[in-house]
Amino acid sequence: MSDWNSVTIIHKRLPKGTTAKSKQVVNAAQRTGVAVHTQLKYGAATNKHPVTPLNTAKLDHETEELKHEKLPLDIGKLIQQGRNGLGMTQKDLSAKICEKPKIVNEYENGKAIPNQQILAKIEKVIGIKLRGKNKGQPLTPPFKKK
Template sequence: MSDWETVTILRKKPPKASAMKSEQAVNAARRQGVAVDTQTKWGAATNKQHLTTKNTAKLDRETEELKHDKIPLDLGKLIQQGRQSKNWSQKDLATKVNEKPQVINDYEAGRGIPNQVVISKIEKAIGLKLRGKDRGQPLQPPGTKK
């Protein structure tokens, strides 16, 4: 054996993991009698992070037994009155609360699906209570008590 042959033997790299996973490599290992463990992963190679379930599909169809909650019409009117008292358009209010104008439009028309975070942002922007017993009352500044 020459010096060159020993160098090539030392330089030979083991097969990559992807090559070991090929069907040919698995079959060759089986022929040699090597124990082979294969696993099928569910949802592999898909870029789906949010999967729909039966319940969300049912909600999307909005059958009689399952319906999305809607913003009450009186809450929509309060949002509209608070916005108009500051002489803001729906777009102005949407910009102040970092939402799309369509969200404000849906909330005022009573079509929106209630999101407490969005309602809280609207409360702070227009300065009116939109939740709880005292709806429509001016919002107390932080740190003050009744």
């Protein structure tokens, strides 16, 4: 009689869903000799999808201490000289380029991470080149097409 019960348990399907994961069901399956495979999934039952940044490989191969590139202090001095030459304060310059005064302060102190769009705005307002070979030279107006 016990042989017949064990046979019916072996052929019986295990329940699906949360009950198949309970300790009672797993223990019963192990006692009957059914192969039990358990797997812990990373991030299971969460709605998060892990996203790796694009520069992960670059960071993996990097051996030095990682730091963001800062704006050189000489460019900050050029911004300050150009602004003072026009009689503007940092607040005035920030209003003209539509940025916060803190941004202008960081650029002048060399603490800012360079943003080409902000540098272009500052160049237009103070009229001095801040990028390229001719840093510190007057900004030439673009040529008009005929």
